[in-house]
Amino acid sequence: MSGQIRINEAYCVELGRTVSITEARRAYFSLPAPRARFTFQCPDSGCLALDEPPTITGVNYSSLPTDTYRAAHFRDPGVGHAVDCPWQADEATTDIAPASEAETKDREAKRKLHDFINEFDPAPAGRQVGTQDVGGADTDRLAQNRRGDMGVGKGESFTNRNRTKSFERLVEYYRNAAELDKEEFFSLQLKVAGEGEMPLISYFPNVSKAHPGQPKRVIHGGARLEPRKDAGFMLWFMDRIDGKGVYLKVTNQEMEAYRFRGYFNDTLAQETADYFRIFALGRVVLSETGKSYRLEVQDLNHLTLYAVTKKQPDEQGG
Ligand SMILES: [Zn+2]
Incomplete structure (x- = not known):
């Protein structure tokens, strides 16, 4: 395995914003059939400014998820990135803070996954003022785009990549993590905004x-x-x-x-x-x-x- 950072979000050309793979899947299944697959690019602003931004592959997002687990994820062929693209950094050098044994276990387990979440913000996404409008889908979309609830905006902070408001991304992470061996699974910690840190499993009764x-x-x-x-x-x-x-x-x-x-x-x-x-x-x-x-x-x-x-x-x- 390369030490390259796993890409957990990508810029979607058709949607015009940066999304996680689960957001891409919801958006895909909200299109009328027949559906065309999306084009994904590296979300780094330096990469997006290139004449040909690096292409990212979306895997399994265009099939409905079933309980037979096949994790949807992004795959980065790792070619054509801007020189200082943070997604191309060596993963080993990004964990510079000293860690306790528990923190080290948590980090090691997370490295085996397609994506991981350190912090989840459960505040309702795109809550509207005066919410009774039944045909509110477009209003909702605008509200969500404005607040960046559908993934981080173009060029937003790279260091926040493991903090999310996306519930589905959190669930995909949990389902992927449940495939780790038990000790690793139980060692995973999750910070919940407004509550603090707790074992991931205790947030999922x-x-x-x-x-x-x-x-x-x-x-x-x-x-x-x-x-x-x-x-x-x-x-x-x-x-x-x-x-x-x-x-x-x-x-x-x-x-x-x-x-x-x-x-x-x-x-x-x-x-x-x-x-x-x-x-x-x-x-x-x-x-x-x-x-x-x-x-x-x-x-x-x-x-x-x-x-x-x-x-x-x-x-x-x-
Ligand atoms: Zn890049």
């Missing part, structure tokens, strides 16, 4: 471990989709809390106002899906009837779904 009154966490688990009648959808988790069922409901109005609804629709429409794996930043509340729990998610950018397909009986081998 399984739904059976969630409880009302808990601070917002990334609650996750397998869930089954209720038959859809309209734009919205409802999923019931397979795990329970205190013997009560737990559901997640997205209303018609929320879906209609959501810019990336096409991505949810395509994911939920996969006919081979037996159930869905859900990651949602929120908290559980007792439902009005008191007979079940509802997982409350305030921002659909804080929800992500993966189709889970059980192995077909006639499928051969591993």
Whole structure:
């Protein structure tokens, strides 16, 4: 493995901004079919100023993610960069701060991943003032571009590259990290803006471990989709809390106002899906009837779904 820094964001020519691979995927699935693949370039301002900015390859972003893990990521062929491009620096020389044993373990584990997050900011992305407008997709987009919530802007600080507001990028990082060996996975630390540092795993409780009154966490688990009648959808988790069922409901109005609804629709429409794996930043509340729990998610950018397909009986081998 080269000591070169793994590129975790790229400038997307078609979108006109710098994105992480998960943002590229949501944007891709929000295009009407047939979809054309995006062109990515090195996001460094020096590289973008070149006559031919270096091309970056986007891997696996144009397929819907399933629970059979194939991490979407950027691959940098490493050619044609500007001389002082920070993405071309030697990774070993960037960790200059002395580290404790725990910090060293954390860093070593992170180096094995396509991308990693040191700090996550859970503040809602692109929150609008006077938010009831159902056709607010464009307003939302403008708000997001302005605030840079869809990835860092052109030429923005390189040193912030492992700090993000992107929930989906955080989830992809978690899923990729879950493939490390257990000791490495458990050693990963995450700083959450407004809360401080904690083990990554404690920010991601399984739904059976969630409880009302808990601070917002990334609650996750397998869930089954209720038959859809309209734009919205409802999923019931397979795990329970205190013997009560737990559901997640997205209303018609929320879906209609959501810019990336096409991505949810395509994911939920996969006919081979037996159930869905859900990651949602929120908290559980007792439902009005008191007979079940509802997982409350305030921002659909804080929800992500993966189709889970059980192995077909006639499928051969591993
Ligand atoms: Zn570059």
